[in-house]
Structure formats: structure tokens, C-alpha cells
Amino acid sequence: MEYEIRPKEKLNLGLAELWEYRELFYFFTWRDIKVKYKQTVLGFAWAVLQPFFMMLVFSVFFGQALNVPSENLPYPVFVFSGLLLWNIFSSGITAAGNSMVSNANIIKKIYFPRLIIPISSVLVSLFDFLMASIIFIGMLLYFQINIHPLKIFFYIPISLFVTCISTFGLGTLLAALNIKYRDFRYIIPFMVQILLFMTPVIYPVSILTHEWLKYLVALNPMYSAVTLFRAGFIENPLQINLLLISLCSAILLFVVGLYYFRKTEAYFADLA
């Protein structure tokens, strides 16, 4: 085995190298999941309780008090379906965005493909998603929602895929930016809040009266993810043009994030 270490010149994805280090994905994800719920009495139950309480709060204030429409679904089911995906995205980009800085002591001392760290952060939020899904299935049974098995098997994987690539894209971009400009530590929580309002989690897009507002929301990659996820339970026709805009922005985010990360990662150890 012979290889060279030389100044960074051209960009490559290094997929072969990622594969070689595949066990590290497991170890980092496993570490973060374990540590996240260490020394808590309820342990993994928190992964379920957090979205559950959020759903209760939203249902009381938006569903009951403000009477926000929910596209033929009971409001709790409506908001929980959105929260499931939104939590992957928000906790994913927050964790991934801070991951390089919080693991600075490791990246300064040892080499491995840097991408493993933000990807593992996203995998952690996928784990939380799986835990919270149990509640969702319970709710579908409780409210006796009509499901269309074919539609579900078609739309849910697509919507999860879109969620993953946009979380990953934005997460890696933020991770790379954060290590150079620590301002992002303060920008990220703020950004997550704004994006929540721009995602149809607590309200359906149909209540937006201005057409331009719909397009603004469609710029958000999570618009398509949430809409496609609900398409398995709702009969309403999909707005193809809005979905396409949102899908494009997910792909763009993925490409830009990956590109910028790969381009700057060689110097992370110098900046961290």
C-alpha cells in the first residue's frame, strides 16, 4: 500500500475512504446517542417525550385556541407529522453545525475523513425520529386515520430522503462555516427558529393568502419533505411547482454544503 500526502489540489468526494472508515460512523453515532441521554432518569424516553409535549402545546394553542386548519386531519396528527421531520432537520443542523467545533480536540489530534462527524450528528437525529415514530403510529391508530398503504410507501421514503439530504447539506455547510467564523454558533439557533415559521409544520400552506408567501415558503427544502410526508394521509392535490422549487433547493443545499465542506476541510485542524 503506497500513498502520498501532498498539498490539497483537486476536489474529490473520497467515497472509498469513507467506506474504509465506515465503522467510525457507527461509533460516533453510538457515542452521541449514549451520551445524549446519560445520567437522565427517563433515558431514551426523552426522545419520545420531547416531540410529544411539543405536539400537546401546539395542539392546545394553535389547534384549539387559534383554530388553525389542518387539512382534514385531526390537528394533533397534523402537527406531529410535521414535527417528526422538523425535529430531524432542526436537531440535525444544530448538532452538525456545532459538531466540528465540539469535536475540535479530536480533529486536531487525529486524521479520519472529517465528513464522518456531521453525518453522524444527522444519524443521531434519525435515531430520535425512529423513537418518536412509535408515538406517531400510536396516534394514527388512536385517531383512526385512513391510510393509503401504496401512497405511504411511495411518499414517506422520498420525504425522508429529502429531509436527510437537506439536513446533511445545511449541516455540513454550517459545520464548515462555524469552524472558521464562530458567529454561526449564535446564528444557528436563530436560523432554526426562523425556518420553523417558514415550514408548514404548525399550519398548512393553504392558509397563506399571498401567492408570494407560498413561494417564499417553497424555497425552504423542508416544505417538500413535510408536504410529501403528509401526502400519504391527505387527499388534497399536491402543488407540483412549489414542490419542485423546494426539491431543487434541497439538492442545491446538499451540493453546496458538501462542496464547501470538502473544499475547506483540510484546514479545519489549523482553524479549530
Add this chain to the structure above:
Amino acid sequence: MKPILEIIDISKTFRIQHEQKPYLSIRDSISNVFKPLKKSSEDFFALKDVTFDVLPGESVGIIGKNGAGKSTLLKILSKITPPTSGKIISRGRIASLLEVGTGFHPELSGRENIFLNGSILGMKRVEIQKNFDAIVDFSGVEKFLDTPLKHYSSGMQLRLAFAVAAFLENEILIIDEVLAVGDAEFQKKCMGKMEDVSKNQGRTILFVSHQMGMVNMLCNNAILLEKGKISFSGKSFEVINHYNDINFKENAGYELTKEPTGKDIYITRAYLTDSKGKASSNYAFNEEFKLNLSFKVKNPLKNVVLGIIVKDNFGRRIFTSQTDLNNLNISEKGEKEYKFTVRFPHTLLTPNHYSIFCALHIPNIRVIDEINDLCSLNIIDTGSIFSMYEGVDFGCVFANCEWNLLEE
């Protein structure tokens, strides 16, 4: 034999920024908020055109002062940071130990940390499983395997960390001053393991340390870095001697400057003189010299011993000499200053640099006063029988043994 590592013209620059601010006023600081700071930058060479080869099975020590570029070189070799120019050809898997216990997490148990740390170091899961018992055994923490790491003592954490690293199977090991920590027994264990790895298993080691003795013990060859460049390379002890020569600071003697508080007895003065009483640090190997030692008794104590230890330039202790102060009856004479001379026989020490350590102590009870680098001693070769072996490590002491030929 093809080198396992070829380091070719490696340079690394960092851009350092200077802010131009001759003086600071409130007005300036306010207006600076609105305009970008004027900064001038300058390229700083952390490494410049470093070239060397490492053969398989060789162990190379890298020495130099702080800031000479040692750590930068190791970081480039470990792929943590890329070089600015030049390239490295490697023909083996490199494992770098710039720190022991990289990635250890305080909330995880010892068992979990073995897997996490091993995996970060590049071990496969099956490799860790295969060596798991040996790792635990080597670390000696089996009782606490399922306790979170945060409840470990720092020594236990260190032992566990080193145990994991000791079972790396990579062909090339890069080790940065990781052994400078831990107690003496642990250091000995580590050194033993490292010697085993380099000498018996034939793996290649690059080792950075400030402890010249360790470099000399572990490495056949060494390179000396100075301001980012290789200034000397060769056999370890040659390089270390060279390094010590250029950094040798003549320390003519010790003179107490300020009366210490809280010391019952303390050393006040020490210097070396030749047989005619002239002070110097340099002596020929066949010349006698004396150490003049003064100490002051403030509070008389019993059973005090005054001792010196001569150390070589690797910091190894060569011999100890001491005298029992009970004969002086200092406990009866009250506050008083005493003077001693210690005569060193000629043709005892071989030509080299030495330093003298001195201590007043009550054996096995306590140290009353100690001075680490009392004065330097430089033995010059003026035609000893060893002068023809220049560049060979022939030890520190001349021994005039009697050689007898038995009947054929």
C-alpha cells in the same frame, strides 16, 4: 531496501497577522468599528524544505526546541494538516499518537471508551475485540471497566489510553511526547512496550520528545529541527550531543540570592575549582577538581545527610556521593554556616557535559533543600584512549579494570 516513508521538500507556512496600532484612542476605537481593521500579514515558515527518508523498522527521534516545527511535522505526517508544498510518500499504514486517549468521553464506561478510542485511532472492531482482554490486562483497570470514565483517576485514564494505543497494529507509529506524563512505574512499562514494538516487532517509529534519554534509548537515529529546518541528523546520541553542545549554557556555580523562608538548612554557595583553587567548569579528563559547597544551618536538625548526584546530558544519574552531617554536631552549635569540599578523582568521567544535583535531606523522612542544576561540569578530551572512538557511545565512566591473561 525501499524507504517506508519518504519526506520530500515539505514546507508549511502560516499567515500571521499584525494589527497596525501605534497607539490607541477612544476615537480610534469607535471609528474602527465602522471600518475594517488595517492588518498586515506575513508568512511564517513553520517548516522549510524538510527532506528525509525512514527505512522500515527504523526508529527516528525528532528533537528540537519548542517552536522548531516538530509538532507541525508530525501533524503533516498524520494527515491532520496538509503541507504547503512538497510531498510525502508512505508505504505503510500510519498511526499517530499525538495524544493518548483521543476521543475519550467522560460519560462513557471504560469498556465503551476502549472501543471508541480504538476505532478513532483506526483499529477495526474485530481487532479491538481480539485484543480486548490484552488491553484490559495491560491497563490494569479491569475492576472499573463498567464505571464511567469521569470517576477514574487521571492515572487510570492514562493507563487505559496507553493500553489501547499499545495494541495498534500499524506499520508506522508516530508518537508525540505522550510519555512525559504518568508515574515512573507507568513510564517504565510504556518504554518497555515501545522498545518491544520497535526492536522486536520491527515496526517503524517516529518519536518526538524533550527527554533526550528516552530518545536515545528508543531511537537508533535522530534528526534535529531548528527553525523549521533539519540542522543535524545521524545516530541518536550524536544528534543529542550536538544539540546539547549548541545549547550548553555554562553554569559556573550557584550563589544564594535571597534568604529563603521556612527552610531549616539551606545551600548557600557552590562552585567547582581545580587543584590550584581556580574556579572553572571545564576540566581535562585526567585532571582532579573539587566541588566547593556551603550551607547554612538556621534551625539545627538531627540525622541530616548532604548528598550530590552527577547527571549526564541525557539527565541520567551516574553516581551519588554523600556525607553524614551527624559528625558535625550541628544540633549543638546553633545557627552557623559550614563549608565542604568534595574532591572528584581524575579519570573518572568520560569527556562530556554533566550537571550536578545537590540535596540536604533526612534519609527516608524529608528533603530539606535541593538544587537541581547546581553547576555544570564539562569534561574535555585531551587525548584519552577513547578519543579515537569519537562518535561512539562508550558510556560515562572510565573503569580501570585489571585485565589478566590466563595461562594458555
